[in-house]
Amino acid sequence: MVMRVGGLASGINTDELIEKLMSAERLPLDRMQQSRTLLEWQRDGFREIYQKMYDMDTNMFLNMKMSSTYKPKFVSSSMENAVTATANSSASNGTYSIQVNKLATAAINSSESSIVKPGETFDPSKPLSEQKANLVNGDAFAPGDYEFYTWNEKGEKQTHKFSIAEGDSLNNVLKKISADGDVRALYDNTSGRIILESTKTGNNNTTTEFGGAEIGFDSTSNSFFTDVLGLKVDQEKGGEDAEFVYNGLTLTSKSNSYKLGEITFEFKNVTNGQNVNLTVSNDVDAAFDAIKNFVDKYNEIVEMINKTQTEERYRDYKPLTDLQKKGMEDREIQLWEEKAKSGILRGDSILSSGLFDMRQSWFSKIETGGEITSITQVGIKTSADYMNGGKLVIDEEKLKEALRNDPEGVYKLFSNNTEDKNDKSRGLINRLEDSIESTMKKIEERAGKTTSTLENYTLGKSIKDLNTRISDFEDRLLRIESRYWRQFSAMEQAIARLNNQSSQLLSQFGGGM
Template identity: 45%
Template sequence: MSDMRIGGLATGMDIDKIVGDLMKAERIPLNKMEQEKTWLTWQRDAYRDMNKNFDELERMASDMKFSSVYNTKSTSSSMSDAVTATADPVASNGNYSIEVTQLATSAINTSSGGITKAGNEIDLNASLESQKDNFKNSASMDLANLDFTLTTFSDEGPTSKTFTITKDMSLNDVLNSVNTSDLGVRAFYDKQADKVILERTKTGNFNAGGAEIEIGGSSSFLTDVLQFSEANEKGGTDAAFTYNNALTVNSHNNSYKLNGVNFQFNDTTDGKNASIAVNNNVDHAVDKITKFVAKYNEIIESANEQVSERKNRDYKPLTDKEKEAMEEKEIELWEKQAKKGLLSNDSAIEGTLFSMRNQWYESVNTSGSFDTITDIGIKTSSNYRDGGKLLITESELRTALEDDPESVYKLFYGEGDEKGIAKKLEESLNNGMKQIEAKAGKSTSISNNFRIGKELDSIKDEMRDFEDRLNQIEDRYWSQFTAMEKAIQKMNSQSAQLMSQFG
C-alpha cells in the first residue's frame, strides 16, 4: 500500500475497527477454504492410517501361508541331561530311542612341561629374540630364523600352513598368526600352567590313526621351545550312538539329524536308552491363528466404525483465528467432533470389508478333512452389530490341528491353483490398499499423483489468489476512508475559517 492511512482524526470514527469488520465479511470465503483444506488433510491422514492397518493385516495373512505355522513339532526327552532334540515340520510323530556311547571332542595338544626357566617370565608382546633367555630350551637357538608347519583335517581333506618367525615377532604374534589362519586351531599361552595350548575349533576324528593337529616343517620352535609332541594330543573323537536299538552311527559333531529330528548329545547315556517323543505343537498353531483372527477383528471393527460414522456438520474445522480464542482442551474436544465421518461410506473400504467377509466362508478344496473354517471351529458372531467379527472355539481348533494339521494348512494356504483363505484375503487387502492409495497416496507420494493431493494443491492456489484479492480490497477500503477523512478535514478547516471571519 502506497497511500498513507488516516484513522479517524477528522471524523472521530474507529476506522481500524470498521475496516476490520468489513474484512471479516470479506474473509468468509477464505475461512471456508481453510476449513476445506484442513478437512482434506484429516481425510488424507485417515485414509493412510487405514492403509497401515490393512498392510499390517496383509503381512499377517502372508505369514499364515507357511506350513511351519500349522506343522510345528514339540519334543521331550526322558534323559534331557544327555539327549535333547528339535523336530522339523516333516518329522514323523512318535518315540525315538537313542543310546549315546561316546561324545565328540575337539583335539587338544599342550606343552609337555613349563616352557620358561624357573623364576623367569615371558613378555608375550616383546620380540622372541629379546626373550630367549627366559625360555627353558632356547638359549642356543636363533629365534628370528625359524619356521614350522601345522596340518589339520576335515571331510574335504588336509589343510597345511607354514608359519615363518621374524626377528621382531613376539610369542603373541606367532599365536595370533595361527588363530587367524584357516586351519581351525586356537593357540594361546596359559601363564599359570606355563604352557601353550593348541586346540581344534571343531570336534571329531578326521585323521584316523593320526594326530588331528600335525606338526611339521622346521619344527624345532614347537618341539623344543614350546615343547610340543603329537603323542601328547588328546581328544579328536567322534560321537557314537545307537538309534532305535538297530542303527549305530558315528558323527563328527554332538548332533545328528534323522528323519527330520535333530538330536543333540550332551552326555553319554550310561548304557541306557533315552526316549525322545515327537508330537504336533498345537499350542504354537493355535496362538498364531488366534492372533491373526484377533487382528482381523480389531481392524474390521475400526474400519466398520469409520465408514458408518456420520459427519457432524455442527462442528467445522477451526481456523487459526478461531483457535487463538480457545483453550487447548477446548480445541481438542472440538476437533474430536469435527473429525467425525472422515471416511463415511467410503466405497473402497466397504468393498474390501465385504470381500474379506465373503472369503472367510468360501470353501477350499484341501483333499483333506476340512474345507471351510467352520470345520475347524471358526465362525462369524451372531450379533449383527459386530460387523462380521470371527469367533474361535479353541477346543475344536485344537482337535482339527491334532487330527489333520495338513488340511488346516491347505485351508489357509491352498494347493496348486486352489487359493486358500489367507491368499484370498491378501489379494483383497492389496486391491483395497491400491484404491485407497489412489485417493490419499503415501507419505512419500508427490501430491499431484493422488486425488486428495491434487485437491489440496488446488485449494492452496485458490487461497493464495484470494489472499492477494483481500489485500487489494483492504487497500481500497483504507483508500476510501482516507479520502473521506481528508475531505472532512478540509471542510472542517474551511468552516473554521468562515466562523473566524463572521466572529
C-alpha cells in the same frame, strides 16, 4: 509498498477496523483451509488402514501358507539333559530310541607351562620385540611369515598363513592366527599360557600327519608355535566324533547335532548305557496359537474399518483454523478435533466393499478333497454381536480337535493354493489375501502411500488444487489489505489537511478581533 498511517487525524482505530474487514474477507480462505485439512485427515485415515493391511500381507500370509504352521511337531525326551530333538512337519509320529556313548569334542592345545620367565612381567598388548627378554624363549622370536594347518569336515587339509611384523603385540598375533575362524588363540594372563583350540568338533584329521592332530604345525618352519608359544602338537586333546546308538545301529557324528530323516537330534550328555526315548507328536498348541494370532490380527483390521463406518459424523465441528486455536486450550483443541475427525470415512465404498469381501473370503466353501470344507467345521465363526462388524471368534476345543485329528485337512482349508483365483479349491488364506490386496490397491489409488507425491493419488490431486487456490487467495488478500490501507491512509491525509485548513482559518479570524 503502501505507507500505513493510523488514525492520528481521525481518531479511528484503523488497525482494528481493517483487521475486522479482513476477517470477513478471509472467510473463503478459512473454508478452503478447513477443506484441505479434512482431505488430509481422510488420507491419513486411509493410510492407517492400509498400513494394518500391509503388515498382515507382508508378515503373516507367508507363514499361514506353510504346512508347518498347521502341522508342527513336538518332540518329547525321556532324558532332556542328554538328548533333545526337533522335527519338521513331514516327520512321522512315533518313538525313537537313542543311546549316546560319546560326545563330539573340539581339539584343544596349550603351552606346557608359562611362556613368561619367573618373576618377569609381560604385557600382551605391547610389542613382542620389546619384551623378548621377559619370555622363556624370547630369543626365538622373529618377524616373518608363518603357517599352520587344520582339516575340514570332509577330511581336507586347510593351510592358514599369517605374517608377524616387528611391532606386533602378542594380542595382534593371536588375532591373526584366529582370523580365518577355524581356530581360537587366547592368552591366559594368570597362568601365562597360550590356548589354541579348534572351532569345529570331531575327528577331521584321519591321516597320520602330525599324529592325527586337528591343528598342525612343525618346529622347523613354524618355530613361533613351538618355541615362543611353547606348544607341542602331541599335547593336543580332543577332536573326537560323537558316537551314539540309534535303534541298535551304532553311528558317529562330527558334531553333537545329527539329522536323521526329518528329525535333528541334539546330544548334550552321554547316557551311560541308558536308552533315551524321543516321542514325535503333533504340536497342536503351536498350530492353534498361530491360527489364533492370525485371526486376532484380522479382527484388528475389521475393528478399524468397522469403526470408520459406524462412528457418528459431527458436521458442525469443522477443522479449526490457526486463529481459532490461539484462543483455546490444548485439551479443548484435542476434544474438538476428535469430534471433527469422527465419521470422516463413513460410507466410503472402498472400505465398506473391502470389509464385505474379507468376510466373504472366510465363509466360501473350499473343495479340499476331504471332510473339512468350511471354517465353521474347525470352530471358527462370526461373532454373534452384529456391532462387531464380522469379527471372528474361535472355539478353542473344536479347533484343537481338528488340528489333532486332521491337520492336513485344516492346512488345505486354509492354504490350498492354485493359480486360478476362481478355483473352488483355493484356500481361505489365499482368498483373504486376494481381497486385502485388492482393497490396498484401491486405497493406494485414493490416498497414496507415504512416499507418493500429490499428483499420484486422488485425494492428493484435490489437496494440490486447494493448495493452489489457497496460495492465489492469500495473494488476493494481500492486495485487498493493501487497498484498505491505501484508502484509510488517503482518508487520514485528507482529514489532516482539512484540520490544518480549519486551524489556519480559526487563526485568521481570531487574529482580526
